[in-house]
Amino acid sequence: MSYERCDDMRWKKFLLILVLVAITVWSMAGIDFSIKEIVSGMGEVIRFITVDMIPPDISSLFDLMQPLLDTIYMSLVAVVVAAVISFVLAYLASSITTPHPILQIAARGVASILRTIPDMVWVLLLVPAYGLGTLAGTMALLIAGVGLLTRSFAEALDEVDKGQLEAVKATGASWLQTMSRAVLPQFLPQFVSWSLFGLDTNVRSSTMIGMVGAGGLGFAIQSGIKLFQFEEVTMAILMTVVLFIGIEMITTKLRRRII
Amino acid sequence: MSEIVKADGIAQPILTVSALKKTYKDGTVALRGVDFTVKAGEIVGIIGSSGAGKSTLMRCINRLIEPSDGYVYFDGIDVTKSNKHQLRYVRRQMGMIFQSFNLIARSTVLGNVLNGRLGYMDSVRGALGIFSKQDIEDAMSILERVGLVNQAHKRADELSGGQQQRVGIARALAQKPKLILADEPIASLDPVTSENIMDYIYRICKEDGITCLINLHQVEFAKRYADRIIGIRAGRRVFEGRAQDLAQDVVQEIYA
Amino acid sequence: MSVDLAKKEMPIGQPEPSGVEQHRNRTNDRYLLWIALFSIIFFIFALQQLDFDYGRLISGTRELPLMAVKMFPPNFSEWEDVLRSVAETFQMTWAATLLSVVVAFVLSFFCAANTAPSRWMFWFLRGFAALMRAIPVLVWAIIFVAALGLGPLPGVLALAIHSLGMMIKVFSDSIEEVDQRVLEAMRAAGAGWLQMIVRGVLPLVYTSFMSWALLRFDIDLRYATVLGMVGAGGIGWQLIRSMHMYELHDALFIVMVMFAMLYTVEMMSNFIKKRMINANGL
Numbered sequence: 001m002s003y004e005r006c007d008d009m010r011w012k013k014f015l016l017i018l019v020l021v022a023i024t025v026w027s028m029a030g031i032d033f034s035i036k037e038i039v040s041g042m043g044e045v046i047r048f049i050t051v052d053m054i055p056p057d058i059s060s061l062f063d064l065m066q067p068l069l070d071t072i073y074m075s076l077v078a079v080v081v082a083a084v085i086s087f088v089l090a091y092l093a094s095s096i097t098t099p100h101p102i103l104q105i106a107a108r109g110v111a112s113i114l115r116t117i118p119d120m121v122w123v124l125l126l127v128p129a130y131g132l133g134t135l136a137g138t139m140a141l142l143i144a145g146v147g148l149l150t151r152s153f154a155e156a157l158d159e160v161d162k163g164q165l166e167a168v169k170a171t172g173a174s175w176l177q178t179m180s181r182a183v184l185p186q187f188l189p190q191f192v193s194w195s196l197f198g199l200d201t202n203v204r205s206s207t208m209i210g211m212v213g214a215g216g217l218g219f220a221i222q223s224g225i226k227l228f229q230f231e232e233v234t235m236a237i238l239m240t241v242v243l244f245i246g247i248e249m250i251t252t253k254l255r256r257r258i259i
Numbered sequence: 260m261s262e263i264v265k266a267d268g269i270a271q272p273i274l275t276v277s278a279l280k281k282t283y284k285d286g287t288v289a290l291r292g293v294d295f296t297v298k299a300g301e302i303v304g305i306i307g308s309s310g311a312g313k314s315t316l317m318r319c320i321n322r323l324i325e326p327s328d329g330y331v332y333f334d335g336i337d338v339t340k341s342n343k344h345q346l347r348y349v350r351r352q353m354g355m356i357f358q359s360f361n362l363i364a365r366s367t368v369l370g371n372v373l374n375g376r377l378g379y380m381d382s383v384r385g386a387l388g389i390f391s392k393q394d395i396e397d398a399m400s401i402l403e404r405v406g407l408v409n410q411a412h413k414r415a416d417e418l419s420g421g422q423q424q425r426v427g428i429a430r431a432l433a434q435k436p437k438l439i440l441a442d443e444p445i446a447s448l449d450p451v452t453s454e455n456i457m458d459y460i461y462r463i464c465k466e467d468g469i470t471c472l473i474n475l476h477q478v479e480f481a482k483r484y485a486d487r488i489i490g491i492r493a494g495r496r497v498f499e500g501r502a503q504d505l506a507q508d509v510v511q512e513i514y515a
Numbered sequence: 516m517s518v519d520l521a522k523k524e525m526p527i528g529q530p531e532p533s534g535v536e537q538h539r540n541r542t543n544d545r546y547l548l549w550i551a552l553f554s555i556i557f558f559i560f561a562l563q564q565l566d567f568d569y570g571r572l573i574s575g576t577r578e579l580p581l582m583a584v585k586m587f588p589p590n591f592s593e594w595e596d597v598l599r600s601v602a603e604t605f606q607m608t609w610a611a612t613l614l615s616v617v618v619a620f621v622l623s624f625f626c627a628a629n630t631a632p633s634r635w636m637f638w639f640l641r642g643f644a645a646l647m648r649a650i651p652v653l654v655w656a657i658i659f660v661a662a663l664g665l666g667p668l669p670g671v672l673a674l675a676i677h678s679l680g681m682m683i684k685v686f687s688d689s690i691e692e693v694d695q696r697v698l699e700a701m702r703a704a705g706a707g708w709l710q711m712i713v714r715g716v717l718p719l720v721y722t723s724f725m726s727w728a729l730l731r732f733d734i735d736l737r738y739a740t741v742l743g744m745v746g747a748g749g750i751g752w753q754l755i756r757s758m759h760m761y762e763l764h765d766a767l768f769i770v771m772v773m774f775a776m777l778y779t780v781e782m783m784s785n786f787i788k789k790r791m792i793n794a795n796g797l
Contacts, residue, residue: 024613027606031667031748038614041659041668048662073561080558116777120653120741120751121770124758129575129582135567139575166323167361167427171434172351172378173385180386181374185365192550208653212744212755221654222745225661233658241649257546365544414544 056238057231064220064236068243071216074138075202082145083195086111089146090153096165097157097183099175107150115147123209137214141202149198156190157183189258196251203247207240217243273299273470274320274438279329281315281494289315291494292329299437302464302471304485304502306478308514312494313474317442320472321353322346334437351378354431354469356460358443360423364416368407368426371415372398375433394433401429405459421452428459432467439464441473445480457484478510582763589771590764597753597772604749604776607667608739611674612732618675619682620724624712626683627690629698632708640683648680652738656747670747674738678731689723690716726788733784740773750776 028034091097093107122140130136160183168182210218217240224233274297281290289312297303307313318324320331322338331338338349354375362371376394377385390398402408405425410418415426424444431439441460445453461484464471475481481488482502490498490505490513498509624630626640655676659669693716701715743751750773757765 023609027609027613030602030606031610031671033606033610033668033671037668038672041663041672045659045662045672049658053658069564073565076554076557076561077565080554112778113774116774116781117770118737118741118773118777120744121754121773124744124755125582125766125770126575126579128758128761129578130571131575134565135571135575138565138567161361161364163357163359163361164363167355167357167430168363168374168377170321170323170350170353170355170440171375171430172347172349173374174347174377174382176382177377177380177385181366181370181377181388182363185363188365189547192547195554196550204651208651208741211653211657218653221657225657230661237650237654240651240654241646244649254546254550258550 052230053234055231056234057229058235060229060232060235061239064217064232064239067210067215067217067220067236068239070134071203071206071210071218071243072247074134074141074214074216075199075206078138078141078145079149079195079198079202082142082149082198083191085142085146086149086153087191089150090157091179093150093154094157096160096162097179108154111147111150111154113147114143115151119144119205119209120212123212123214127213132213132215134215137206137209137216140209140214141206144205145198145202148201149194152194152197153187153191156194157187160186193255193258196255200247200251204244207243271299272296273334274472275330275332276316276320277330277332279316279319279331280327281312281319281324282327289494290319290326290329293491293494293496295489295496295499297438297470297472299470300468302461302473302484302486304481304488305472305474305491306476306481306488306513307491309476311491313491314442315494316491317355317440317472317474320440321350321355347378351434352437354434354436354439356424356427356431356439356441356444358446360420360427360447362415362423362426362430364414366415367412368402368415368418369395369398369411371426372401372429372433375430378434398429398433401432404432404463405429420448421455424448424452424456425459428456428463432463436469439469439471441471443474443476446476453480460484478505586763586767588764589768590762591768593765593768597750597769600743600750600753601772601776603667604736604739604743604751607671607674607742607749608732608736611671611739612678612728612735614671614675615678615682615731616724616728619679619686623683623686623690624716627687629691629693629695630708630712630716641687644680644683646680647676648684650677652677653741653745656742657745660746665746665748667748670739670742670749673742673747674735677738678735681734682727682731685727686720686724689720689727693719729784729787733780736780737777740777 089107089111092099092103093111095104098104098107119140122143123136126136126139130139164186165178165182168178173181206214206216207218207221210216210220211222213219217236221233221236221240224230224236276296277294279290279293282288293312293316305313305316315324319326320333320338322341326339329339333349334352336345336349338346341349363374370388373388373390373394376390376398380390399408399411402411405428407422407425407429410422415423418426427444439460444460445456448456457480460471460473463469473481473485475485482505485502488498488500488502488505489496490509492513492515497513498505622640625632626637626644628637631637652673655673656670659673663669663672697715697719698711701711706714739749741751743749743753744755746752750769754766754769754773757763757769
């Protein structure tokens with residue numbers, strides 16, 4: 001009996017490995033991918049980076065300041081507005097605070113659609129309406145941000161201490177009063193913390209969405225490549241990396257302080 | 260004791276519970292038809308082992324939990340049939356004290372006491388925390404009464420357990436209640452603090468003529484502080500009477 | 516029954532929270548206030564600096580529902596092309612994740628503090644990994660497209676580089692969590708470096724490597740859907756093409772397919788994560 005089960009396990013394992021190998025072969029064939037391609041491709045890439053991109057063009061620092069600031073501005077404006085919208089949506093989406101189950105399902109559904117569609121796609125869809133530039137970028141970050149923050153906020157609201165809620169309800173408080181006097185004080189630190197996380201995410205996304213025409217550092221990188229100004233591109237990439245690290249350091253430090 | 264009016268002197272029933280039943284969604288039967296009346300000014304202790312349905316009973320009275328069947332009459336109002344508006348009116352007259360205090364941890368002590376006024380206020384003003392000068396003065400004098408006036412502006416979670424429960428009492432008092440529902444008010448406290456809290460509840464109810472219903476796990480406390488004792492077992496009332504009538508074998512039956 | 520009310524004047528049963536904790540609570544609240552205040556001021560400043568065309572904002576927002584209506588119904592007729600690019604996206608993701616997992620698997624033993632053969636190698640590899648994951652996937656993609664031309668190859672390499680940066684870090688971190696005593700015991704028994712890794716470390720880190728690889732597959736697939744927008748293959752390329760030609764019915768179909776694909780994979784990886792957490796008893 002135990003021998004049979006062992007045999008069965010081995011058989012399953014063998015089948016799994018066979019499937020994985022098959023998928024790998026299919027993938028490699030489908031995209032004409034081989035070790036030779038990787039090696040020659042990487043060789044070409046290393047040549048490109050070392051010859052064409054280095055050294056970075058330090059003199060472009062000044063020109064790149066405005067795109068850098070735009071990236072920060074877009075991220076911040078988007079996260080503030082997204083936080084306000086998500087605040088309302090999350091109250092509908094959390095099982096504890098929702099006034100009606102149908103509203104809860106609707107809010108969760110909307111948030112999950114907004115979150116699952118990548119922000120790059122949102123930019124593409126928004127550019128026809130808002131034109132190229134920071135406006136479309138900010139709106140795309142806003143939409144993706146609402147998706148992210150609504151879910152995070154709703155999860156924070158789900159964890160609100162039910163005893164505190166009960167106590168305020170028992171005084172004869174209305175729904176609005178209970179939300180404001182019992183839920184809000186517990187939720188506020190989470191709200192700020194997740195919004196800071198959203199800012200961090202936005203800064204990362206905003207350099208990416210710039211590449212499809214939404215302004216900021218991503219746009220500078222994209223146009224630098226098109227104009228063959230590769231050393232300036234390197235400078236922009238370095239600034240991106242510094243910006244990421246800086247923002248991440250600030251937001252994690254602040255988040256640790258709050259909670 | 261002598262200067263305090265004994266409960267037996269007042270005959271008006273303020274609370275009538277009749278055939279109260281509660282079955283939870285998962286099929287658990289918490290209450291199987293409970294009847295009793297409470298006269299105005301009386302302190303009634305409800306005893307029973309954990310899981311006997313004491314907490315459910317208390318929450319059915321102010322409808323934090325919706326009863327499945329039966330009636331609760333409070334001061335001439337059928338609570339079980341009240342609409343939203345009437346329910347607010349009923350709830351604000353019933354102060355509630357909780358086992359785990361249930362203070363808003365990040366709000367101030369004063370803010371917590373003022374929450375007791377929400378039922379009397381316009382919804383929006385209450386939500387924004389705009390309390391009248393009178394309410395704030397009242398809240399401060401209640402805090403003085405429970406000996407916490409110096410802690411008024413501290414955050415509630417900075418206080419010790421006993422102090423937090425006194426804030427809980429103050430919050431209930433801010434409602435100017437006719438009835439106090441105390442759900443295991445001392446179950447999270449050490450013996451000395453427990454006695455202290457029970458003293459507060461007893462004194463305040465007797466001084467202000469507030470009717471009080473207390474869930475207690477410990478029979479000793481119930482015997483000492485309650486005018487009358489109701490024993491609950493498996494969702495049914497199995498004893499009702501004065502403390503001295505609660506014989507040892509009855510206690511055993513309740514907790515069996 | 517008798518209660519002596521004058522007996523005791525409010526003894527405190529439980530100890531007061533320490534002064535440090537009180538101080539911490541209060542500074543937390545003050546930080547919250549400062550952050551809120553600062554963000555409002557900076558928000559206004561940023562809004563002013565961005566200098567949006569508010570007329571455009573209003574007209575654009577009015578246009579959006581019209582556009583959404585125009586997108587309907589989705590055009591399914593190109594389904595063969597779309598399906599082919601879905602397959603390509605999946606193939607790119609699979610190849611990139613596999614490549615990065617294999618390379619990281621080898622390299623991580625050289626840059627975990629407890630198994631690294633030399634300090635120098637530890638710092639070099641760790642720094643390299645940090646750089647690889649600090650540069651966004653799309654930036655890698657755009658560089659690789661510039662170096663290698665359009666197509667899936669630069670996409671796969673860009674994905675692989677970025678995920679290599681993450682996999683090296685998480686793999687070597689899990690190796691570092693291996694109980695030091697196990698390694699010491701093996702060393703004492705005279706095991707060589709390779710023996711120590713294969714017999715001592717590998718069995719202990721196997722499951723955590725697998726779960727990281729699965730998690731990364733999910734992340735890579737998300738990136739792979741948009742790589743095409745900078746010319747690096749996959750379904751993103753289809754979408755940007757149809758948007759540029761303003762074929763909105765096609766675009767809607769592609770977005771729907773993208774959503775279905777990402778949503779399914781997210782559900783699957785959530786399911787697997789839950790099972791792994793249960794299995795590990797964490």
